[in-house]
Amino acid sequence: xxxxxxxxxxxxxxxxxxxxxxxxxxxxxxxxxxxxxxxxxxxxxxxxxxxxxxxxxxxxxxxxxxxxxxxxxxxxxxxxxxxxxxxxxxxxxxxxxxxxxxxxxxxxxxxxxxxxxxxxxxxxxxxxxxxxxxxxxxxxxxxxxxxxxxxxxxxxxxxxxxxxxxxxxxxxxxxxxxxxxxxxxxxxxxxxxxxxxxxxx
Amino acid sequence: xxxxxxxxxxxxxxxxxxxxxxxxxxxxxxxxxxxxxxxxxxxxxxxxxxxxxxxxxxxxxxxxxxxxxxxxxxxxxxxxxxxxxxxxxxxxxxxxxxxxxxxxxxxxxxxxxxxxxxxxxxxxxxxxxxxxxxxxxxxxxxxxxxxxxxxxxxx
Numbered sequence: 001x002x003x004x005x006x007x008x009x010x011x012x013x014x015x016x017x018x019x020x021x022x023x024x025x026x027x028x029x030x031x032x033x034x035x036x037x038x039x040x041x042x043x044x045x046x047x048x049x050x051x052x053x054x055x056x057x058x059x060x061x062x063x064x065x066x067x068x069x070x071x072x073x074x075x076x077x078x079x080x081x082x083x084x085x086x087x088x089x090x091x092x093x094x095x096x097x098x099x100x101x102x103x104x105x106x107x108x109x110x111x112x113x114x115x116x117x118x119x120x121x122x123x124x125x126x127x128x129x130x131x132x133x134x135x136x137x138x139x140x141x142x143x144x145x146x147x148x149x150x151x152x153x154x155x156x157x158x159x160x161x162x163x164x165x166x167x168x169x170x171x172x173x174x175x176x177x178x179x180x181x182x183x184x185x186x187x188x189x190x191x192x193x194x195x196x197x198x199x200x201x
Numbered sequence: 202x203x204x205x206x207x208x209x210x211x212x213x214x215x216x217x218x219x220x221x222x223x224x225x226x227x228x229x230x231x232x233x234x235x236x237x238x239x240x241x242x243x244x245x246x247x248x249x250x251x252x253x254x255x256x257x258x259x260x261x262x263x264x265x266x267x268x269x270x271x272x273x274x275x276x277x278x279x280x281x282x283x284x285x286x287x288x289x290x291x292x293x294x295x296x297x298x299x300x301x302x303x304x305x306x307x308x309x310x311x312x313x314x315x316x317x318x319x320x321x322x323x324x325x326x327x328x329x330x331x332x333x334x335x336x337x338x339x340x341x342x343x344x345x346x347x348x349x350x351x352x353x354x355x356x
Contacts, residue, residue, distance in 0.1 A: 189311055
């Protein structure tokens with residue numbers, strides 16, 4: 001009987017894990033404290049003057065994330081001064097993929113002159129809170145009286161290959177909307193990306 | 202010498218047969234509708250996706266194990282169209298993929314990801330099992346055993 005109960009519990013908890021949880025547009029984000037490549041801890045609360053954040057789940061190895069690296073840097077260059085800095089978080093487990101280690105993250109950030117923090121998320125805690133499923137995966141949050149509220153979830157643009165004649169810059173447009181005191185017109189998009197490399201076991 | 206020639210010939214014929222055609226989702230739907238009682242195992246992958254490449258042999262094993270059954274394994278690459286000749290076809294030849302391989306001929310990710318399955322976030326690998334009205338979608342990696350069991354339990 002006890003065994004049955006235990007099995008039941010295990011099944012329920014498995015079911016809970018399998019849900020595609022995470023933040024939805026309109027949800028208030030819990031702040032985090034994650035280690036940056038410079039060994040200092042970064043939280044959203046550290047940015048007193050920020051109006052919001054462009055949180056980008058990205059990594060060292062995914063070719064799609066690599067293709068977007070310059071565009072992430074441009075976003076930070078364009079919008080940090082306007083109150084919307086980029087915070088990059090690596091959701092991958094270094095044991096699952098050694099090239100995603102903290103040391104490799106440091107090398108990546110140094111080699112590509114990252115102007116924004118690149119944070120380690122041990123045990124995928126923040127990744128799961130956000131519900132990030134792939135790299136790159138962007139969450140735009142806006143500071144409000146209620147807290148940091150999610151305003152956009154999805155892709156940076158609809159042109160990973162740089163060939164789309166009808167390119168739409170989802171993140172740029174959303175930030176421009178927010179800067180003008182408006183809600184983003186497009187709040188959610190999908191894109192092909194690399195699955196997150198979860199801790200094994 | 203003769204053996205050498207034979208090997209060369211077989212290699213050449215293999216390369217020639219290793220065609221990767223473009224495929225739209227409309228064409229995929231038509232194909233599935235025409236298949237009647239066939240179960241289609243449709244894997245979305247890319248040459249740049251390490252876990253996808255790692256699980257491709259499991260799809261080959263599934264294909265071989267079901268040769269005499271109405272089961273069809275289709276591998277749809279979501280690589281960039283510009284990579285078809287330089288990356289995708291050489292990959293198919295090098296890895297001797299024997300299942301049918303296509304390159305997805307869709308431009309708007311916002312539409313096609315949702316259309317394949319509303320649950321799909323866009324992460325790959327992802328696999329769709331379709332048999333007539335039954336449609337099951339999984340955004341995950343598959344082991345050989347998981348593939349076999351999912352196919353068996355398709356209801």
